[in-house]
Amino acid sequence: MKRIIAYILLILAAFMLQNNFFAAIKWIDCTPNLLLIITFMFGLIRGKLDGMLIGFASGLLTDFFFGARIGYYALIYMAIGYGNGIIGGLFYMESSLPVVLLGLMSDFIFNIYVFLTGFLLKGASGFGYYLKKIILPEMVYTLLLVLILYKPVKALSEWLEKTEKKKAKKFV
Numbered sequence: 001m002k003r004i005i006a007y008i009l010l011i012l013a014a015f016m017l018q019n020n021f022f023a024a025i026k027w028i029d030c031t032p033n034l035l036l037i038i039t040f041m042f043g044l045i046r047g048k049l050d051g052m053l054i055g056f057a058s059g060l061l062t063d064f065f066f067g068a069r070i071g072y073y074a075l076i077y078m079a080i081g082y083g084n085g086i087i088g089g090l091f092y093m094e095s096s097l098p099v100v101l102l103g104l105m106s107d108f109i110f111n112i113y114v115f116l117t118g119f120l121l122k123g124a125s126g127f128g129y130y131l132k133k134i135i136l137p138e139m140v141y142t143l144l145l146v147l148i149l150y151k152p153v154k155a156l157s158e159w160l161e162k163t164e165k166k167k168a169k170k171f172v
Contacts, residue, residue, distance in 0.1 A: 051081025
């Protein structure tokens with residue numbers, strides 16, 4: 001139960017920061033995708049299921065507020081959480097370099113998905129402009145925020161796991 005409440009609070013906090021605080025202080029004409037960052041981090045740290053659940057909830061929240069169709073963002077966030085959950089199960093992520101690279105890859109995949117399904121299918125073909133104005137600046141933000149947020153998110157995950165184990169011991 002604590003985990004679910006923590007996830008809901010984390011998703012809401014990231015959504016509010018992303019769409020209020022960071023939107024108000026645009027440095028390079030874009031905002032960081034905090035929902036994507038926590039989705040990929042929890043997929044990486046906690047596994048496929050948690051990555052998918054956080055991704056689905058984050059995507060659905062984005063769909064409700066900004067999407068033209070329900071499920072558009074939920075699908076890609078969920079896929080990114082699941083993919084990083086698979087990768088997280090294969091590797092031990094103590095160094096921040098693989099985490100940063102996976103964060104950048106997740107952000108790139110997300111933006112390619114948005115470009116292909118949101119712009120290219122509608123006839124827009126300015127990939128160079130989209131790359132220069134949206135993808136690369138957002139990847140810079142992602143790089144910085146992954147470096148800042150990885151250790152606190154990992155500590156939160158470990159704390160939640162420790163409290164769940166304590167509760168399980170009391171129950172048995």
